[in-house]
Amino acid sequence: MARIRIDHAKCTGCRHCETACSLNHVPNTVNPRRARIRVMRDGTRYYPVIAGPFVDAACTSKLFIETGDHAYDQCALCRASCPEKPYFIEAETGIPLKCDFCGIPPAPSCVRWCNSGALELVEE
Amino acid sequence: MNGWIGRCLRVNLTEGKHRIEEIHPQILNKFLGGRGHGVKIFSDEVSPQTDPLSPDNKLIFVSGPLVGTGAITGASCNVVTKSSLTGALACAKMRGHFGAELKFAGFDMIIVEGKAEGPVILSIRDDKIKIDPALEYWGRSTSETEALYKRNMGDPWAARETFLAGIGPAGEQLLPLANIVNDRFLSVGGAGIGAVMGSKNLKAIAVKGQHSLHVADGSRFVQVINTMINKLNSASLTSQSMSQWGTAFLVGLCHQKGILPQNNFRLGTLSLKNIGTEALNSAFALRSRSCFACPVGCIKKTDVKHPAYEGRGMVPTYLAIGALGVNCGVNDLAAIGMANMICAEMGLDPVAAGGMLATAMELIERKTVTPEELKIDLRFGNSDAMLEALRMISTKKGHAKRLGQGGKALAESAERPDLFMGVKGLSLAPFDPRAIQGLGLHFATCNYGPHHLYGNTFIDELLNVHEKLDPWDAEGKPLLVKRFQDTTAVMDSLGLCSWPLMGLKFNNYIPMTNSCLGTEYKADDLMAIGERIWNLERTFNLRAGLTSNDDTLPERFVTEPIADGPGQGQVSRVNEMRPEYYHLRGWNENGEPLPETLSALGLEEHN
Numbered sequence: 001m002a003r004i005r006i007d008h009a010k011c012t013g014c015r016h017c018e019t020a021c022s023l024n025h026v027p028n029t030v031n032p033r034r035a036r037i038r039v040m041r042d043g044t045r046y047y048p049v050i051a052g053p054f055v056d057a058a059c060t061s062k063l064f065i066e067t068g069d070h071a072y073d074q075c076a077l078c079r080a081s082c083p084e085k086p087y088f089i090e091a092e093t094g095i096p097l098k099c100d101f102c103g104i105p106p107a108p109s110c111v112r113w114c115n116s117g118a119l120e121l122v123e124e
Numbered sequence: 125m126n127g128w129i130g131r132c133l134r135v136n137l138t139e140g141k142h143r144i145e146e147i148h149p150q151i152l153n154k155f156l157g158g159r160g161h162g163v164k165i166f167s168d169e170v171s172p173q174t175d176p177l178s179p180d181n182k183l184i185f186v187s188g189p190l191v192g193t194g195a196i197t198g199a200s201c202n203v204v205t206k207s208s209l210t211g212a213l214a215c216a217k218m219r220g221h222f223g224a225e226l227k228f229a230g231f232d233m234i235i236v237e238g239k240a241e242g243p244v245i246l247s248i249r250d251d252k253i254k255i256d257p258a259l260e261y262w263g264r265s266t267s268e269t270e271a272l273y274k275r276n277m278g279d280p281w282a283a284r285e286t287f288l289a290g291i292g293p294a295g296e297q298l299l300p301l302a303n304i305v306n307d308r309f310l311s312v313g314g315a316g317i318g319a320v321m322g323s324k325n326l327k328a329i330a331v332k333g334q335h336s337l338h339v340a341d342g343s344r345f346v347q348v349i350n351t352m353i354n355k356l357n358s359a360s361l362t363s364q365s366m367s368q369w370g371t372a373f374l375v376g377l378c379h380q381k382g383i384l385p386q387n388n389f390r391l392g393t394l395s396l397k398n399i400g401t402e403a404l405n406s407a408f409a410l411r412s413r414s415c416f417a418c419p420v421g422c423i424k425k426t427d428v429k430h431p432a433y434e435g436r437g438m439v440p441t442y443l444a445i446g447a448l449g450v451n452c453g454v455n456d457l458a459a460i461g462m463a464n465m466i467c468a469e470m471g472l473d474p475v476a477a478g479g480m481l482a483t484a485m486e487l488i489e490r491k492t493v494t495p496e497e498l499k500i501d502l503r504f505g506n507s508d509a510m511l512e513a514l515r516m517i518s519t520k521k522g523h524a525k526r527l528g529q530g531g532k533a534l535a536e537s538a539e540r541p542d543l544f545m546g547v548k549g550l551s552l553a554p555f556d557p558r559a560i561q562g563l564g565l566h567f568a569t570c571n572y573g574p575h576h577l578y579g580n581t582f583i584d585e586l587l588n589v590h591e592k593l594d595p596w597d598a599e600g601k602p603l604l605v606k607r608f609q610d611t612t613a614v615m616d617s618l619g620l621c622s623w624p625l626m627g628l629k630f631n632n633y634i635p636m637t638n639s640c641l642g643t644e645y646k647a648d649d650l651m652a653i654g655e656r657i658w659n660l661e662r663t664f665n666l667r668a669g670l671t672s673n674d675d676t677l678p679e680r681f682v683t684e685p686i687a688d689g690p691g692q693g694q695v696s697r698v699n700e701m702r703p704e705y706y707h708l709r710g711w712n713e714n715g716e717p718l719p720e721t722l723s724a725l726g727l728e729e730h731n
Contacts, residue, residue, distance in 0.1 A: 023346055028342040044425045086281065087281065092335075115356075115420075116414075
């Protein structure tokens with residue numbers, strides 16, 4: 001099964017993946033707010049997040065995940081679009097977005113334009 | 125429109141009003157956008173005699189047509205104004221994400237006019253444009269301002285998508301050394317513009333938008349970008365040197381050729397042990413950070429350990445290592461990193477500030493000025509005094525006032541103007557023009573003062589990317605300088621960064637430009653636009669009172685050979701090259717564009 005591996009340590013925050021995604025899904029159009037991948041920023045770290053499900057209620061609990069030297073805000077990593085974090089609602093149309101892997105077989109355009117190695121397509 | 129938006133936001137701070145205007149497509153055809161567009165509007169609307177700090181001066185933020193479209197390195201936002209340091213045009217190249225966000229907010233350009241009564245912040249958030257009072261931000265450093273503004277927004281998710289460009293305390297105090305800092309990146313080559321922004325009482329501009337940009341031929345555009353990414357990856361300078369160390373990799377190369385200046389451009393021997401790339405690796409934990417849509421990622425972030433700045437800092441670039449480090453005799457990377465951080469926090473231009481410090485140090489060394497007079501022991505290599513001076517000058521209290529007026533004013537007040545190493549009032553970027561002749565000619569003739577990013581000839585002279593040239597040789601350099609100056613004018617106008625020219629040819633950009641904009645430009649068409657922009661800037665500067673006497677390097681570079689090091693014995697032959705350069709440009713011997721040159725470029729009205 002193919003997966004996209006995300007390496008936060010490598011991401012440089014250039015957001016080229018966002019432009020690749022919107023160019024691939026909306027003909028001749030570039031808009032990060034119409035992309036199914038967004039890069040979240042926290043200090044010097046960047047978290048590429050790929051759109052998952054749309055939910056109409058936010059979580060009642062808030063989580064912090066600590067892995068060794070770094071604490072992650074679970075909301076920043078979460079793939080869902082919710083009232084708390086209104087990402088992945090397409091600007092201009094209001095449609096909830098979800099990653100479609102750029103077709104079958106998967107050929108994600110975000111991975112193709114990611115030059116830092118933060119996004120990689122791996123077979124398992 | 126493709127690439128361009130075609131809308132301009134005009135903000136009048138005196139009246140507190142704003143207006144949205146259409147941009148005439150004819151101007152875009154003639155000047156592309158970005159720097160060219162900004163300079164055109166500025167020279168049409170502002171008199172060259174305007175006092176830079178008066179409300180009549182305007183401040184133009186303008187993004188090029190390729191910015192935000194995903195075009196490789198399309199991130200540049202140019203800030204055009206009349207500089208309070210040089211009295212000439214100033215055009216800062218702001219990288220980061222601000223330029224792209226401005227396009228997503230639905231504007232190519234922001235024109236700021238007038239002067240607000242009290243401190244204000246201009247915020248553009250999803251079509252809501254507001255001029256908010258900013259008293260609580262006044263006096264704060266750039267990163268504090270950004271953090272506080274984002275906290276005050278009340279919506280952490282919207283705050284993550286908002287980008288700020290603003291001034292620090294140096295700009296508020298109207299120091300000629302101040303520049304604008306964007307997204308905690310340093311803006312490049314913009315000494316004096318921070319003071320203009322401060323004189324308008326405008327602390328910062330915040331943008332967030334959600335509009336779409338359109339490209340003409342998306343599938344071709346994507347293909348072209350794939351090829352360009354591959355090209356960049358196969359060139360070792362961009363894929364290895366730049367992405368590993370940023371511009372700091374130049375330190376070693378420049379040192380080998382005697383280009384790295386030391387102690388106010390006097391020496392050339394210094395051990396690289398403490399400041400080379402090896403030392404950089406061990407001094408900082410490097411993390412790459414990119415501007416919008418840049419596959420190279422030359423900006424390196426790290427943590428600077430210091431009680432005053434326990435935060436995230438930027439690893440010194442070549443400019444910082446050269447201007448704030450070696451040229452001040454400092455070879456401690458941690459101190460250079462701190463100095464660079466202070467410049468970013470205070471909103472100072474590192475080149476201008478470093479040049480001022482080096483001038484002060486030489487004045488003290490020659491006993492023209494005593495350390496007691498400046499109340500600070502600025503000696504070459506005294507990094508503590510350097511850091512103290514940088515922190516002090518932004519407060520503009522007492523003796524620091526004298527330093528804050530810049531290197532030229534300081535040298536003149538001590539009656540040794542010859543000790544200031546700069547052109548048009550701006551300190552030289554840290555490249556010794558005696559050991560790199562072409563860049564020396566560029567420094568002398570550049571419309572914006574001696575900054576390498578408006579004509580980075582060292583790509584050919586030193587790195588031999590497109591042509592194999594000898595940096596010490598003057599042969600053929602005027603043509604090289606003209607070509608690079610025009611190329612850079614085009615790239616700035618499109619909104620592209622010029623560093624990737626280390627791995628790409630100018631021709632590689634043309635399919636990307638055409639598929640994005642739906643135009644049919646050829647290389648020659650674009651170069652003609654570059655020449656038009658350069659001449660337009662030149663005519664503005666001439667009307668502002670600059671003459672060919674301003675197109676020269678300080679006496680030291682022409683008469684004193686380099687004392688030691690690899691470049692020993694070299695002097696600059698700028699005065700021999702200049703007539704040929706004027707001739708190639710179609711200018712007369714006084715450096716004034718000939719009427720036929722201007723009419724061939726379609727600039728008759730600027731004659």
